Amino acid sequence: MKGVIASIAPDANVVDITHDVPPQDVRHGAYALGTTYRYFPADAIHVAVIDPGVGTRRRPIAVRTSHGTFVCPDNGLLSYVIADAGTRLQRDAFEMGRVAPPAEWQAYQLTNEEYWVHPLSSTFHGRDIFSPTAAHLANGVPLHDLGVSVIDLSAFALPQPREVPGTAIGQVIHIDRFGNLITNLRRAHLPAGPLRIRVAGQVIEGLAKTYQDSVDILALIGSGGTLEIAFPNANAARSLGASLGDSVHVDSVR
């Protein structure tokens, strides 16, 4: 992929975000993209290739938003970027569906083979479609030259926190490489007063501020702005046997 970019757009500044997404784990990749793209310049071009459906009818797309242009398979990788723009799929947790992108976005299916590498493989579109497309965009090729406009995008229905009097109920939506459990509960979701957090059969009293505030399991607001469960200097997911989708309860104990 980098060779293709270097061949087409030798002056492009190529930055790796991560190569550690587990194979085929589109949700993990979507989270990585969703928590990093805003820290890049608004004119950055993001290439994301977690692509288990490569070669099938899933569409290759390029999407220009108000904060970044994305080149990737249309398989849910943009779920968090789409959610940031206020568009949500009304479905059960992590099911896949289609949503209309915000009116100010430009979304294209990549169909113009002139911008691809040939011979085209059916198993590595990262090299043959996504990278060369991104490089041509970096060179100034207009988006509308790449293919045909699309009116919907694939997205996971991201689980939404629920609130009952005195309790916020969220889910584990990501497990990072330290084993920390990242939830979908923002500070605004949490009830007032002293808090008790319940997850995977454990009870945690109160919110910590840093990973060093306890020698035992703790909860804090992490760098993505949501509640996170961690074991200082250890792997919380492994220690608790916790998994993606596990529910997390935060009770007010006032």
Added chain:
Amino acid sequence: MKGVIASIAPDANVVDITHDVPPQDVRHGAYALGTTYRYFPADAIHVAVIDPGVGTRRRPIAVRTSHGTFVCPDNGLLSYVIADAGTRLQRDAFEMGRVAPPAEWQAYQLTNEEYWVHPLSSTFHGRDIFSPTAAHLANGVPLHDLGVSVIDLSAFALPQPREVPGTAIGQVIHIDRFGNLITNLRRAHLPAGPLRIRVAGQVIEGLAKTYQDSVDILALIGSGGTLEIAFPNANAARSLGASLGDSVHVDSVR
């Protein structure tokens, strides 16, 4: 290595291909190099350091080809690049030997210590010989200044497919990080008609086009242009107990 390059050639654009080659696995590194170099610009300088023999009499070399300049130990890392140029070693599978490079290539043993980092270690020539040499080449130092011309290069004898009436017989020559089994069988090697693939005691009927065409083991032509055995969303090498060198039979069942 990158610090050395940044010190000598600060404007060089350094691109990582992979740091995931298993330690000491020269054949794995040779495959990675052989399947990527053509996607880089023809004037790219490739530094490859899988170097279990570092400090021994194996020669450090720089080789300019019609598609890229290579700086590496002379230990077989260029086997696929050499084979692409039509030069083959007539030996049994994966044995090492020496071949004459194509007439239009320039091949030099690195002997001019002026272009090395000092004090020279005996265990990290990636830092002390290969990186500084590549950086000086990027700065325009001519190849013939680096050392003495050589007339042969080390190469693995890459296993060649055989054909008997109605059947092509190949080998597993690489296992990628997804566990897919990559063979040396190109489409042109395969017999005509409906196909049956036999590998590691398994039988696969027909060629798939994508990894999603089956929920079970499948065979397809991969991104390197050769037959590949894969398990959708799983690790074929581990599931089948398959290894490098395993034979793969493709029968015509017409």
Added chain:
Amino acid sequence: MKGVIASIAPDANVVDITHDVPPQDVRHGAYALGTTYRYFPADAIHVAVIDPGVGTRRRPIAVRTSHGTFVCPDNGLLSYVIADAGTRLQRDAFEMGRVAPPAEWQAYQLTNEEYWVHPLSSTFHGRDIFSPTAAHLANGVPLHDLGVSVIDLSAFALPQPREVPGTAIGQVIHIDRFGNLITNLRRAHLPAGPLRIRVAGQVIEGLAKTYQDSVDILALIGSGGTLEIAFPNANAARSLGASLGDSVHVDSVR
């Protein structure tokens, strides 16, 4: 972190040294930094974020030395850089303490929030403090604008070799990704004459020059300039059950 740098200093040349430091292992990170920084240009800015104490009272710092500027938490990551400058903490092995930096260094605690990313998280200062600070330094912001001068820095007391007549006694101070045991014994520490090395219950006769000089366990002077114990094509730490801090004896057998 790279997005933040790209946003503030788009022309900066960002180089990855390693992302393979085990989580929370400050000593490992300190060694990686201590053995690489001298190979970079003297005006390079090094960002090091092994930061288990993120969000606590540990200070974020920027330190300009005669060979590189370092932006990192003040948690011992600079121990080897400080030792290279001749400043040593007189304590037992690997204990933490504070030392005065050399007079010609400039050391600042980062307190000027103008150069940080906001909202500031309490768990990812790599993104919110260290990266933007490094990017502003690359843009020419003077060090003294970043915060307040400090007069001491945290450092591990690096274990020092001892010598008794005929024997040098050192420690394993690092285990690299190949499993090689790196010690603190430089060639100058070793006694004269033929040598016998004792480590983890094993005895090795003589010094090798390369990893191929034996099919069994061997000792040689590694690329960092110190004695190293290795198993050719295998993992010495795992084979010997050796750990950080293990003692290594080198006897003269003349």
